[in-house]
Amino acid sequence: MKGIAVKIGQKGAFLTEVMPPDKPVNEQVLLKTLYTGICGTDRGIINGLLNFARPEADKDLLVLGHEGLAQVMDTGEKVKSLKPGDLVVPIVRRPGKCIQCKIGRQDNCEDGDFVEAGIRGKDGFMREYFIDEEEYLVKVKDKNLGKLAVLTEPLKNLVKAYEVYQTVSNRSVKTCSDGSYWCKKVTIIGAGPIGILFSMLFITHGFQVTLISRSDKEGVASNICKRIGADFIQEDAIKIDVKSLISDIFVDTTGRPEIVGKGLQALKYNGVEILFGTTLAGNINITGEMLTEAVEKNITVFGTVDGAKQHYVEALNYLSMWKEIYGNLLEEIITDEDVPEKSVEALNGDGKGEIKRIIRWS
Ligand SMILES: [Zn+2]
Structure with a gap:
């Protein structure tokens, strides 16, 4: 099956054959990728600018893609909340062993001992199918969102930023x-x-x-x-x-x-x-x-990265609300969409003229 990958230390992303997943067991879910988004992080990895980018432990290539929307195809016997046909947004960052990670707040990880799909230590979502754990999948309840749900991943970062703003501004x-x-x-x-x-x-x-x-x-x-x-x-x-x-x-x-x-x-x-x-x-x-x-x-300056599962849930709610209020306005953000074969060249380009480019997988 198709995937888009990079070889760390070598510039440029390429379309390649990747191993198809096995049948899901226990809490595993088999997913078909519908859309993946492209952002500056992907281009940073492709151009060798992000020194933390790395493949999975025993692999040579890193499959790209951290902004995803996928459909459930099959589930392991212990999966309770998802069934075939459901749409999900997969979580990017997976916990390490620090206290923040242990309580599901790997977005606030204290020691950097986490992995991120499509970025560091874990294959991403730019492939036709993948297996993931139920715990790291956020269900898209509003099927009317369609491809807009691919904006959940970037938006969840801002939902967290807004929450942090609320927290720090409580000083006055x-x-x-x-x-x-x-x-x-x-x-x-x-x-x-x-x-x-x-x-x-x-x-x-x-x-x-x-x-x-x-x-x-x-x-x-x-x-x-x-x-x-x-x-x-x-x-x-x-x-x-x-x-x-x-x-x-x-x-x-x-x-x-x-x-x-x-x-x-x-x-x-x-x-x-x-x-x-x-x-x-x-x-x-x-x-x-x-x-x-x-x-x-009394100025406060703060940096903020990533978001927790709750922020994905809230991001999906914002997207649904905005779709309701503004109709198709949000779709204007998605300025470019293409199939994987035709997206690789754009992925290797500088992104000029794009706001959000997405790849349509099926
Ligand atoms: Zn951690």
């Missing part, structure tokens, strides 16, 4: 005087799928949202912002005067240190900066003035 009164968030300004930098989904998430909770991006691929970000009631500015945030960026919450999805530094200066008292982008490139000088201001203003 975090709402407006009527108990809602209408007066709170959120600035989000970067109009990839993450920036767009962050905008939708904060709008859903009643915040004022401005999404800023150098590019507006196919006008999707500006159109979505218009529909949901967010502002969109097409400009490099670096070039915008910091006074115009004054916010209660500043979200960086670009990983550009200059932007993160600017965000620090743009925050109001008790402001929160959310670090979400990763590029490994660039640097900034943190001045004493910047530090003093951050201290005097």
Whole structure:
């Protein structure tokens, strides 16, 4: 059967024959892949930029793919919650042995002793069929979501980020005087799928949202912002005067240190900066003035990665709600879709002109 894999240490992904799975036993579930998404992490692995990428212990190749949507084909005799025909989103990160991992919070793993499907130490979902454990599958109850459910994996990261925001902002009164968030300004930098989904998430909770991006691929970000009631500015945030960026919450999805530094200066008292982008490139000088201001203003800066099973469940609920409210609007994020044979070339490309590319497996 077909799969898309990389050989670590060698640039480029390729279509290859992979071993078909055996019949599922015990808590195992046999799955047919319907869709996989492509994101910056995949391209980072393909281009050898992520030094943590590695195949399974005894293997030569790593099957890619961590954003998946699959259909249950068969189940082991101990599987209780799933039956053939059900749709599921598989969880990416699998626990190690630390206390966080032991309680199902491998997203907060303390020692890095976890594996991640399609990224490190575990084959991913870019293959026609795979076997997984019931415990690591999140059921898609709303079948109307269709391929949109492939956005669950990236969105679950933001659901966690929002939860962390709520936790850290409890240090002071975090709402407006009527108990809602209408007066709170959120600035989000970067109009990839993450920036767009962050905008939708904060709008859903009643915040004022401005999404800023150098590019507006196919006008999707500006159109979505218009529909949901967010502002969109097409400009490099670096070039915008910091006074115009004054916010209660500043979200960086670009990983550009200059932007993160600017965000620090743009925050109001008790402001929160959310670090979400990763590029490994660039640097900034943190001045004493910047530090003093951050201290005097009670500024909180936090990084956040991955999400727990609960965040997958909540992400699916957000997607269903947005589909109900906005109809097919979310589908605009999926700008490119193709079969595996035709996706490999795009996977090896730079992703320019795409917002979210997905691969259709069956
Ligand atoms: Zn751990």
